[in-house]
Amino acid sequence: MDSRELLINFVTELNRGTLTLCVLSQLTNPQYGYSLLQILSEKNIDLEANTLYPMLRRLESQGVLESSWNTSENRPRKFYQLTEEGKAIYAALTNKWKEQQSHIEALLGEESHA
């Protein structure tokens, strides 16, 4: 495995948890798969469609999201939204993220000044 491949692996691992957090952050209001993909891409979050769609389904089965089909428009769409439990988890996860980020920030800062 060359070092570029290795780097890609590390980035994938780094993203795995944070992408979930990104998705949860945008689901206070209902969104469907493609709209969510566009919102995230506008905000420079690089998430592939083939990762997002299965992720939404998984989060729903875990009870973090709830979904409903909207058939009033010309094309049926499945809208996802945080459940009450999901909101609590999102809030807790956000706190955890901020805490961890400040710790890691401190570590990395140390390194660059050394």
Place this chain on the structure above:
Amino acid sequence: MHELISRYIADTIRHLKPAERMEVEKELKANIQDMLSENPSEEEVAQTLLSMGSPSSLAAKYRGSEQYLIGPATYDTYIMVLKIVALVVSLVTMVFTTLSFFFSPSGLSIFEMIAKLLASIFSAASGAFLWVTITFAILDRYQVKTDLKEWNLTELRNLEEIATREIKKKDSIADLVGLSLFFLFLGFMYMRNDLLGLNLHTSQGAYPLFVAEVVRPYSWVDADNHHRILCCHV
């Protein structure tokens, strides 16, 4: 809808549980159509589908877990059992095949005998491999997690125990040898049951201790038949 899309979706949901298929199909259809313009060209459809990756990799993401024949949790035990079974089966086959050469001389040259011996061992070992694998695959598929209780430091073996464990390994080798000798004896008595009998000092002479005819129908080393087949070829 574009035919390529239908085929892509069909190929994806094929890998999913039947209960999930309908919903994923409906959702994927909506999502993929959202990604395309109103009247997409062939090229656009192709690009979008390519960006989604292969149907099987997409399905794997929907399943969320990897699929295994024998998963990492069972793998170590599987390999251990496979080694033991392969060793025992090979030894037993070797003993029986060698015995059959002695008790039904077939006019084979020594090289043919060795070739035949290797072939029987290979075929028996392949069978062992097949059945152990099938057994473990089934175990793995329906396994209820066996070690639910939390791991604790007390489970660590002290070093002395590890040493005795090594001796146990030697014991098991001795067991294998003993078992092979037992089968050798059994095979010997099966083919030459006239050699060991019980003399009751009566006029009828000795009673044989082993009656080969009783087990013959169940035996897979039928020396007589074997011999006959070989004779036909000569």
